[in-house]
Amino acid sequence: MKKSCTWEDHKDGRGTWIMYDARGISCGRVCAECEDAVRAKYRPEIFTNSRYSMPEDDLYWGGMAEDQDDY
16 A cells, blocks of 8 residues: 555546546545555545535534534
8 A cells, every 4th residue: 555646646547547436526646556645544434424524514514413404
């Protein structure tokens, strides 16, 4: 496992892909050598649970619980 790649390593796009979280948000361009290192920078649940909490959610919704629909 490579610790991380640089933009130069990925600039041609061959053998790379964009890694997305469960919400479809891009986490970066990765290759087979650096995918694990990039994934390790994020909380594991963002790749499996599309309802993961984000600090921005609390700011936007005013700390409202996820199960409340009256916004």
